[in-house]
Amino acid sequence: MNSNSENKDKDILKIWAKAGKTLNSQQQLNKEKMETLLSKTSTEFSSGIKRLLKADAIFKVVMIFGFITIAAFNLNNLFVLGTSLVCIILGAMTIKQNRILIEGLNELAEYKGNIRSFLEKDIMYYKRNIFRHPFTLTISVFLFYVLGSMVYYEIKYDTIRPIQDLEDGVVVLFLIFSTLFSFVIYYPYFTSRIDYLQKLLNDIDHADLINNHIKDNKIKKRKKIIITSILIILGVLALTTLIIAIF
């Protein structure tokens, strides 16, 4: 019985050894193919976040220039000067955060150790920055909305005023809504990543766990899509109501 099982093991090992030598010639990599692959961009999660953070930092720099311009045209308006200053400081501070986060992601890309340590390092990084990531990305939405509102008032009324009537109140409400909406969108993106990594790590430690991680991840993704769709529909409905109320 035991020798029968050992023979089966050997058979499987033999089949596997053959599998390596029976690759279609089209799939074989030559140096030219390899060089082409090296010239492409990474689609990996961390690389995607890194690109997002870089683009976000550039976006913030553009907006800081926008605030400086708005402030320069409204030197006598204390409300505009104060708001612009706060936004410029907030933008500059979060640009620094972007840089710290990118440096952290660069460290993650250094492969020194085993798979367990890669996973632990990844989990630690994302846990440490669970609020920082969505926060820094949300601030851009906030700044964009404030700058956009200022430009809107400047064009429509030739002046930027503090909250006075219902329309101003609605603008502030939308600012709060869009900021929260942005945070709600970004936050689960990172928590689901931590969950997935944590499950893989647990799986390395506990042999008894049922390996259904990908399925779990898929269900979570579907839930996320549904929640996002509902939030988008609510946002569009609120916007339509506002437009109808104004005009």
Next chain:
Amino acid sequence: MYKKLSPDVIFSVRRVTNLIGLRMKMKEKFLNAVDMHQGIIHKILSVYTHNEEERKDLLQEIMLQLWNSFPSFSERSAFSTWMFKVALNTALLHKRKKRNETHAREVIAENLSSQMGIDKKDIIISLYMAIDQLGPIDKAIALLYLEQKNYQEIEEIMGMNKNNVGVRISRIKEKIKKIFEYEQQF
């Protein structure tokens, strides 16, 4: 007529050309090593992907990760061991796209040599399909076992608890055998 370059400029130019030369040498060394061990990549691709598009994406990702982390490769460990670590880690963390189960058999068949007999192809496909039924970490351990890595190497690559490796491998072997026999019926 021509202004003589200052020693600082000459030093900087030499440094830059030396760096370019070193990088080119490193790239050549890297490409040769990958070429020699490319079987590892193809096996990981066959186990962790389910369609051609996914296969191409993961191949590109593995190549990029290998190249980016090549400077950290210490020659104290074997290249294949290091390659397994990076490639498996990349496969585990790679974004998965729509999975097409029915297509999986055909994709594996397409990737196998056309000169191979249908019977042999079927056996290899059944083995791949059996491994495919395992979870992501079990797949990695199965790959290492099938590549005849010893317990110590598996421990080194995965970072697993010593006592776990043996138990885990015997469970995986049993699972593969059962699914493999079942797969062969089709």
